[in-house]
Amino acid sequence: xQSVTQLDSHVSVSEGTPVLLRCNYSSSYSPSLxxxxxxPNKGLQLLLKxxxxxTLVKGINGFEAEFKKSETSFHLTKPSAHMSDAAEYFCVVGxxxxxxxxxxxGAGTILRVKS
Amino acid sequence: xxxxxxxxxHLIKTRGQQVTLRxxxxxxHDTVSWYQQALGQGPQFIFQYYEEEERQRGNFxxxxxxxxxxxxxxxLNVNALLxxxxxxxxxxxxxxxxxxxxxxxxxxxxxxxx
Numbered sequence: 279x280q281s282v283t284q285l286d287s288h289v290s291v292s293e294g295t296p297v298l299l300r301c302n303y304s305s306s307y308s309p310s311l312x313x314x315x316x317x318p319n320k321g322l323q324l325l326l327k328x329x330x331x332x333t334l335v336k337g338i339n340g341f342e343a344e345f346k347k348s349e350t351s352f353h354l355t356k357p358s359a360h361m362s363d364a365a366e367y368f369c370v371v372g373x374x375x376x377x378x379x380x381x382x383x384g385a386g387t388i389l390r391v392k393s
Numbered sequence: 394x395x396x397x398x399x400x401x402x403h404l405i406k407t408r409g410q411q412v413t414l415r416x417x418x419x420x421x422h423d424t425v426s427w428y429q430q431a432l433g434q435g436p437q438f439i440f441q442y443y444e445e446e447e448r449q450r451g452n453f454x455x456x457x458x459x460x461x462x463x464x465x466x467x468x469l470n471v472n473a474l475l476x477x478x479x480x481x482x483x484x485x486x487x488x489x490x491x492x493x494x495x496x497x498x499x500x501x502x503x504x505x506x507x
Contacts, residue, residue, distance in 0.1 A: 310492040321397075321483060321500035322436070329493050368435055372492035378449040379492055380426065381485075383435030 280305045280373045282352075284384035292392045297356040299387045301369030304350065310372035311352045312381070313343055317365045325367075328352065339363070364391045397422075397499035399484050405505045406474050414469040414502045418486030425467040426496065427459060430481040442467055443490060471504075479506045 285300040303309055313325040326337025333345040343354045352369060369384040398417040406412050418425050424443040428436035438451035442461035461467045465486075471478055481503050485496035 312495050314498075319503075322485075322498040324495045324497070327495045372495075374492070375449045378424075378441045378443070378490055380438040380441065380449060380451065381428075381436075381496060382438070386435050 280309065280371045280382055282311075282369045282371045282382065282384040284367075284369050284387050286387050287385065288388045288390065290390040290392060291359045293361055294358050297354070297359045297363065297389065299354040299367050299369075299389065301352045301354065301384060302350050303352055303369070303371050305371060311343075311345065312370040312372065313337065313341070313352075313354050314368045314370055314383075315365050316368065316386075322368070325354070359389075359391045361391050361393065364389055397484055397486050397497050399482075399499035399502050401502060402500070403503045403505075405507060408474055408476060408506055410474050411470065411472045412474060412504060414471075414482050414484075414504070416467045416469070416484030416486075416499060418465050418467070418484075419497045422486035422488050422497065423465050424487045424490055425461060425465065426485045426487075427467070427469050428483040428485060428498075429453070430483060430501070432480070436483055439469070448490075474506045476506050479504060 281304045283302045311328040314322040326335045328335050328345045335343050341356050366386045366388050370381045400415045426441040427439040430436040441449040445461045456472045458470045481501040483501045484499045487496045
């Protein structure tokens with residue numbers, strides 16, 4: 279079964295320092311992977327997606343993720359954190375089903391940015 | 394260009410009642426999925442609609458049902474509400490059944506069952 283594991287439930291960084299949010303995936307076929315962000319009391323916004331093209335994926339707001347098949351990882355990074363990055367981040371794997379598909383979410387990582 | 398629109402934004406219901414949540418997909422999107430997000434958890438897949446039919450269903454009881462209209466908008470109905478149904482209900486739309494484009498999510502409906 280396809281699944282994702284987010285290795286940290288909380289991450290705290292100082293403004294201007296790098297961000298690393300870790301995600302490992304499990305998939306029996308080449309996966310479709312996503313990172314979504316959720317600000318408090320808001321819906322989910324797509325940050326970036328990997329769909330079997332380039333392994334280094336660039337997203338919005340300066341975020342990147344690298345697909346590493348050998349490590350079954352899809353970690354999210356940003357060179358310099360901004361206060362507005364404080365939110366909850368979800369690593370997501372897309373699952374193909376018989377007549378459609380679904381997204382399977384990790385448990386989430388809450389990012390705190392200190393001034 | 395409007396994204397995914399959900400209504401109402403907040404709702405309070407009593408145990409045993411029924412509720413209907415509504416979703417208008419992003420323009421050009423024909424596939425609609427519903428997710429339940431309990432407090433402190435990631436969203437869980439409820440079901441997916443396209444061509445006005447339920448195509449896939451997650452591990453939710455029959456109390457959860459839905460509908461998709463010819464204009465691609467969708468409703469989620471929950472009967473015999475339980476306290477445990479309290480959650481944020483998210484609607485997501487996509488331009489097709491592939492995963493290539495990902496899904497666009499609405500801001501959700503916060504349902505509180507008392």
